[in-house]
Amino acid sequence: MPEPFDRLLNATADLDTPFAIVDEPALWANADDLVRRAAGVPIRVASKSVRVRSIIERTLARDGFAGVMSYSLAESNWLADHGIDDILLAYPTTSRAALADLVADDRRRAAITVMVDSTETIDHLDQLLGAGHPAIRVCIDVDASLKLGPVHLGVRRSPVHSAQQASALAAAIAARPGFDLVGVMFYDAQIAGLPDSSPAVRLVKKRSAAELLDRRSTVIAAVSDHTKLEIVNAGGTGSLEVTGADPAITELTAGSGLFTPTLFDGYDAFEARAAAYFVLSVVRKPTPDIATLFAGGYIASGPTNKNRQPSPTWPAGLALIGTEGAGEVQTPVKGKAARDLGVGDRVVMRYAKAGEMCERFDRVALVSVDGDVELLPTYRGEGKSFG
Numbered sequence: 153m154p155e156p157f158d159r160l161l162n163a164t165a166d167l168d169t170p171f172a173i174v175d176e177p178a179l180w181a182n183a184d185d186l187v188r189r190a191a192g193v194p195i196r197v198a199s200k201s202v203r204v205r206s207i208i209e210r211t212l213a214r215d216g217f218a219g220v221m222s223y224s225l226a227e228s229n230w231l232a233d234h235g236i237d238d239i240l241l242a243y244p245t246t247s248r249a250a251l252a253d254l255v256a257d258d259r260r261r262a263a264i265t266v267m268v269d270s271t272e273t274i275d276h277l278d279q280l281l282g283a284g285h286p287a288i289r290v291c292i293d294v295d296a297s298l299k300l301g302p303v304h305l306g307v308r309r310s311p312v313h314s315a316q317q318a319s320a321l322a323a324a325i326a327a328r329p330g331f332d333l334v335g336v337m338f339y340d341a342q343i344a345g346l347p348d349s350s351p352a353v354r355l356v357k358k359r360s361a362a363e364l365l366d367r368r369s370t371v372i373a374a375v376s377d378h379t380k381l382e383i384v385n386a387g388g389t390g391s392l393e394v395t396g397a398d399p400a401i402t403e404l405t406a407g408s409g410l411f412t413p414t415l416f417d418g419y420d421a422f423e424a425r426a427a428a429y430f431v432l433s434v435v436r437k438p439t440p441d442i443a444t445l446f447a448g449g450y451i452a453s454g455p456t457n458k459n460r461q462p463s464p465t466w467p468a469g470l471a472l473i474g475t476e477g478a479g480e481v482q483t484p485v486k487g488k489a490a491r492d493l494g495v496g497d498r499v500v501m502r503y504a505k506a507g508e509m510c511e512r513f514d515r516v517a518l519v520s521v522d523g524d525v526e527l528l529p530t531y532r533g534e535g536k537s538f539g
């Protein structure tokens with residue numbers, strides 16, 4: 153059996169399936185590669201793409217990483233309570249309970265920056281927090297999509313696109329007690345989250361990077377008329393070198409590149425080195441060349457195409473069956489390699505996305521280069537499910 157599967161499977165032979173593995177040498181090689189690609193710009197760790205607190209903390213302890221990009225305010229409070237002191241919540245919140253917890257504690261308030269993108273969000277926060285609430289740190293999410301006539305390339309998030317719109321919102325925040333505007337964020341999903349699958353994609357990415365280089369500087373200048381910006385955040389795993397080359401940026405974000413799930417195969421800028429897997433057992437053999445595994449129906453979020461399915465990875469040459477896919481309780485796999493599989497044998501799978509996989513497991517087995525195993529609780533294993 154080739155590396156890393158011999159090491160990973162030998163090390164975890166005593167664990168009952170299904171379980172998740174993180175390959176430690178691959179994880180830290182990926183971290184080093186992210187830092188190399190960021191070329192000196194600090195990287196904020198996207199927690200949604202990890203969802204294992206100890207791995208987030210160990211990543212933060214490495215040179216080149218600073219701060220967490222979180223996805224829920226309850227999560228942010230929890231991370232702050234565990235000592236993380238720089239947390240950028242990248243998505244708006246409407247959680248009354250989490251907002252109450254935020255303003256109830258000065259440490260949390262100092263550590264956490266909340267995302268806003270309109271006066272409607274600010275009004276809503278004011279309404280939930282109540283009049284005269286202590287000041288909270290906020291950051292404006294600026295839409296970083298590429299607009300080509302009626303065509304919108306990128307995610308659907310913030311209504312703030314132009315420097316004028318950003319300036320108007322910054323002015324409204326500056327005039328509003330209870331809010332300290334400290335940052336702007338530009339997430340270039342159409343560059344960072346799109347594999348380089350064709351010359352057309354490469355061209356669009358190039359065009360978008362050029363448009364953003366111009367627009368970011370005008371937005372930053374417009375917002376800086378109203379406040380002193382501490383944070384100018386941009387990028388993601390797939391865009392570190394392009395986005396990080398803009399001197400206007402103070403920090404990048406990456407998370408998926410640590411685990412490198414299958415949706416991050418196929419980028420020109422980096423080698424796809426898988427670091428996260430899950431392991432299933434063969435429980436039956438309906439025919440000699442089909443092995444049916446227990447569990448495995450872990451479908452990733454996003455447009456529900458085949459590329460959201462998990463991928464049988466070891467033994468090589470296995471495939472899911474089109475009529476069943478990865479099932480709620482049973483996942484049949486077929487192929488020549490299935491002939492050599494018997495009941496009780498193990499199949500190594502990769503998930504399509506990164507941290508989302510951890511919602512399925514209470515812990516991950518971190519396997520060292522020497523085959524030592526450390527069992528690390530996931531968010532779920534710590535009794536946390538943030539969305």
Ligand SMILES: Cc1ncc(COP(=O)(O)O)c(C=O)c1O
Nearest residue numbers: 198201339388389405406407408
């Ligand atoms: C705001 C924001 N920044 C950055 C990222 C990049 O994260 P990752 O490197 O895990 O793809 C994302 C991912 O969706 C995001 O929503």
